[in-house]
Amino acid sequence: MNFLFFFMALLAVQLLAAQSRWIAGRVVQKGNSTAIPMATIACENGKLSVLSGPSGQFRIQLPDTTAQLIVSAVGYKNIAVPINSDSLIIELQPNLREMDEVVITGTMRAVQRSASPVPVEVYNQSFFRKNPTPSIFESLQLVNGVRPQLNCNVCNTGDIHINGLEGPYTMVLIDGMPIVSSLASVYGLQGIPNALVERIEIVKGPASSLYGSEAIGGLINVITRQPGKAPLISFEYSGSSWREHNFDLGMRLANRRKSQTLLGVNYFNFTHRYDKNLDNFTDVTLQNRVSLFGKTSFTRKFSRLAALAMRFIAEDRFGGEMQWTREFRATDSVYGEQISTTRGELIGNYQLPLIEKINFLFSANFHRQRSAYGKNLFNADQRIGFAEFTWEKKMGDEHQLLSGIVGRYTAYDDNTPATAGPNGSGNRPDNIFLPGIFLQDEITLNKRHLLLTGLRYDYDKRHGNIFTPRVAWKWSFSDMDYLRINAGSGFRVVNLFTEDHAALTGARKVEIKGNLKPEKSYNLNINYTRKLIFSKGYMNVEASGWYTYFSNRILPDYQTDPDKIIYANLDGFARSVGTSLNVEAAFKRLRFTAGFTLQDVSLATKNKSGETERYRQLLTEQWSGTWTLSYTVGNSGWSADYTGNIYGPMLLPLVSNLDPRSPVSPVWTIQNLQLTKKGKGMWEWFGGVKNLLNFTPLANNPFIIARAHDPFDKQVVRDSNGQVIPTTENPYALSFDPNYVYAPNQGRKFFIGFRYAINRKAGVE
Incomplete structure (x- = not known):
């Protein structure tokens, strides 16, 4: 039986x-x-x-x-x-009326990209996989008009330049929520596993009428995947010939259809010291970084929104003399820069259970930095709380209103003159509350013309009332071509807590001149987009022109005294003017993008005679270009990607009039090649070479770091005014300075990696 x-x-x-x-x-x-x-x-x-x-x-x-x-x-x-x-x-087959990405950054509302009156550039995950990098910060080098800028040869700190404007003018958002911090351009773009990023939206130009301070030059919005649309499990590893290792792990969890959670872990390790230029300093900063990311979306009646996300980053970095160990931290025996950073973020949104569409958005973050720059310690703590209510209301067929009230609280303390008391004595931490309100009206004039107007009011007890208006107009000539004209203003309140390496190294002292006023910008942007459809492919062409005028710009003065950085409002004005062209096309198995930017970023100030003098901004290229070229080899699973960028000459910071290093950078380019093989199932293998031409800033220069052999200036001779004077041992009148940097010090490297993902819905293998 x-x-x-x-x-x-x-x-x-x-x-x-x-x-x-x-x-x-x-x-x-x-x-x-x-x-x-x-x-x-x-x-x-x-x-x-x-x-x-x-x-x-x-x-x-x-x-x-x-x-x-x-x-x-x-x-x-x-x-x-x-x-x-x-x-x-x-x-x-692409659906031309639906192929536009949905964007939220330009107007703080979800709309199709072609329908937005504000030009928004969108880059998805597949774009960045053409040149895989350990962080989003590095991957932005492929975006036309956007440049990750390194600021130090020793600790490799950096920021993001948009249209030539420096890092503090760029606001970073995650899922539309500002990660409000002057360090956000660095840490806001690190530690999110690439598999969990759906797309990145970029707005070039002021957006303070919606997003407030820091959105003075542009926005970078990192959109993570909705948990329900993410892979069940994803894993990626890559390693390089420089002994770098990067791990990404992502997973999706469901809770009885009430909520879905997305979890991610990123770990980057580079701990091998290299000194290929033989100056006894590490060529590339050692890094040991781990980041945890979690995002939960909740299922509610009537599809109301509710989500909560958290991120935690811990990083340890070191750069300096090859023989440095922790016993030399904050001493004057062996030079090293060691930075320990801990950062946590909480982001959430909740749609109120009302008939009207009212959303509550909030974020909080803490940032703790414990660093040693040579013999000087830099200790800083920052805590920020942010809350916002927005109300969307459609009035008839013509008006789409968006209004909001917002508040931001910042608590900051460090051991530098930035938080010193009167006359530099004692300690006076910053505790600033910045409230604001805004209103935006999107007016449909007819099916071809769309007008957007907006106004924001903020109040800062240090600076008083701040108004930032905005107006945008979109003219649809057809379903395939659009003209957009945007005008607006932006502002940035005083905050010297940026990862400005030169201010922290101890190589220079910080001096604040006068009472700093908030920076303001006024911008005009013209954008034209044209889509071309062919029998075997398509092409998108986008051309832009802009003019931005700055008043009260806060500039660090490195030239007056080689041992100081003097912060003061510019006695004059600054401007950024330029044009750019982007082309994206696909024909059968060939796909390419190309971009070119021509710009002039200059400053005008009065000299001692009262005459206005104009000069170019340091470390800003006058022209640049980017490209990607991809080819798929039949149905074999093989594909190839050739990517690169090229930059025109930049003015570089010299230490003295006798400094033998070139005052202008050469035309330089970084080019990369990658081969990818799609294996059976969900496996994917990739590998290639980065920096094919093996370019480094040492080209045509006798050295990069000034007086690398005497980083504590023990043999430097000065006159009665503190100025360095030339001697037999120091013929160029130099002092130690690691800030002559415009391109990565890392030469050619080979890389290899693989990806694996399980994509399924609940109950399906």
């Missing part, structure tokens, strides 16, 4: 197995075979479905009776695919 039961059970299992089979394949764009990630592949009755992976791959188990699959993706036409093989290549 037991044998009969066992036999019948075995037969039932065999019959069930015979009634189903596995179907695998890839989803690509028709005409150019570009992979389409996150496409939904469902059986015809809709009960079973999976999502395609990063390379468009999928695998699904279906009953034998299933005759076809239903395949859909945002921006593409849905199709029914007959199952005539166990391995399918599914081609989707």
Whole structure:
């Protein structure tokens, strides 16, 4: 009897197995075979479905009776695919009216990119995978008009330049929420696993009418994936010939359909010392960084929004003399710069249970930095709380209103003159509350013309009332070409807590001249976009021109005294004017992007005679270009990416009139090559070479770091005014200075890595 039961059970299992089979394949764009990630592949009755992976791959188990699959993706036409093989290549046709990405950054509302009166550039995950990097900060080097700038040869601190404007003028957001901190341009773009990033939106130009202080030059908004659309599990590893290691891990968790959670871990390790330019200093800063990221979205009635996200970053960095160890920290025996950073962030949004669409958004972060720059210690603590209520209201068919009230509290303390008491004595931490209100009206004049107006009011007890107006106009000539004209203003309240390495190294002392006033900017931007559709591909062309005028600009003066940085408001004005061109195209298996920017960033101030003098801003290129070129080799799974950027000459900071280093950088370029192989299942392998031409700033220079052999200036001779004078030992009248930097010191390197993802919906293998 037991044998009969066992036999019948075995037969039932065999019959069930015979009634189903596995179907695998890839989803690509028709005409150019570009992979389409996150496409939904469902059986015809809709009960079973999976999502395609990063390379468009999928695998699904279906009953034998299933005759076809239903395949859909945002921006593409849905199709029914007959199952005539166990391995399918599914081609989707773009839907021109739906292929525009949904963006939120320009107007703080979710709209299609083509419908936004504010030009927003969108870069998705596949774009950045053409040149994989350990952080978003580095990956932005492929974006036209955006440049990650290194500020120090020793600790490799940096910031993001947008249209030539420096890091403090760029606001970083995560999922539309400001990560309000002057260090955000560095730490706001590190530590989020790449697999959890859906896209990055960039707005070039002031946006203070919506986002307030720091949004004076541009915005970078990192949009993470919705937990329900993220891979079940994703893993990525990459390593390089410089012994760098980067790990990304992401996973999705569900809680009885009430909530879904996205978890991510990023770990970057580079701890091997290199001194290829033989100056006894590390060429690249050692880093040991771990970041944890979590995001939960809650299911509510009427699709109301509710989400909570958290991020924690801990990092230890070191750069300096090759023989440095921790016993030399904050001593004058062996020079080293060691920075320990701990940062935590909490971000949330909640739509109130009301008929009106009222959202409550909030964020909080703490930042703790414990650093030693040579013999000087820099200890800083910052805590920021941010809250905002927004109300969206549609008035008839013509008006779409958005209003809000906002408050930001900043508590900051450090051991520098930035928080010193009167006459430099004692300690006076900053505790600033910055409230504001804003109103925006998006007016549909007719089907071709859209007008946006906005006004924001902020109050700072140090600076008084601050008004920032904005106006934008969009003219749709057709469904394929648009003209946008934007005008507005921005502001930035005084905050010297930036990772300005030169201010912290101890190589220079900080001096604040007078009572600093808030910076203000006024901007005019013209943007034209044209889409061209061909039988075998498409091309998007976007051209922009801008003019930005700054008053009260806060500038560090490195020239008056080589041992000081003097902060003061500019007695004059600054301006940024330029044009840019972006082209994106795809033809069959070939896809490319190209961008070119021409700009002039200058300052005008009065000399001792009262005459106005104009000069170029340091470390700012007058022109630059970027490109990506990708080719897919048939259905073999192989693809190649050739990427790069090129920069025109920049003015560089010299220590003295006798400094033998070049005062102007050469034209320089970083070029990269990558090969990718899509393996069976969800595996993907990639590898290649970065900095093909092996360029470093040492080219055509006798040295990079001034007086690397005497970093504590023990042999430097000065006159009665403290000025360095030339001697036999120091013929160029130099003092130690590591700030002559405009390009990475890391030369050519090879890299290899792999990715793996499981993409499925609940209950489906």
